[in-house]
Amino acid sequence: MSNLYDMEVNTPAGEATSLREYENNVLLIVNTASKCGFTPQFKELQSLYETYKERGFTVLGFPCDQFAKQEFDNMNETMEFCQLNYGVSFPMFAKVDVKGEQAHPLFSHLTSAKKGLLGSDVKWNFTKFLVDRQGRVIDRYAPQTNPSKLAKDIEGLL
Template identity: 45%
Template structure:
């Protein structure tokens, strides 16, 4: 059975990272964008990360430009925006596609394997997927779902 640990992704800056680095942790995977109405969710995501990181939470941000071209910047521009505007400290990865023929394998897996997801396309920036300590997706949250409201589900898995 496939798990989060079976994937490799590229961090902002170009280094490949095996997602097995997050084995044994609760992980929230989020497709993000810098010029979106949902962009202020970075603040809530960072707050969750700071609150629960020591207990085993990881948040992985994946910039995506598929929705209204709201993430047009270079990797360096994305990193700078996240750092200066929202003081993001959780891991950020290179821009990917989440839907269609070019969808990243991680997102194809998340959409297919998350209970209740039904292999449905990601609807917009800041959709969230919660993964348990065994590397299996357990829940999907829509783009408008506030990060703070995920805290209870995170606590159950920690």
């Protein structure tokens, strides 16, 4: 499946939904974790979302538990944690695998479109993928890249 917008993902409640509703938006797709050293990036991700959402920008968060088990088992806990601690209001989705045989097709698509420094696999939480309005993966950012550093790249696509 080569079209990002044809993919289905699950809401935190486990209901299937299409990425079609984000078509024509600039997207920042991030694999997140609630108990990671990079978790404070939620604050900057939320700030980017609030700054640019009226111009057609959306952050999409995908919790992942593949790296040192740094995500809650229960999605309700994940959602509550993100909202209470970081005011997250951008779309969050159900937990996914981002690497390996069980990797969600979305992350297989993203990683095949933009390889990282150490190959295609996502290596840690808070790897970020910037997607243009046509659904093309424009860039990939390492977990240690602070979201605020992406503002210029986002603005260039809006």
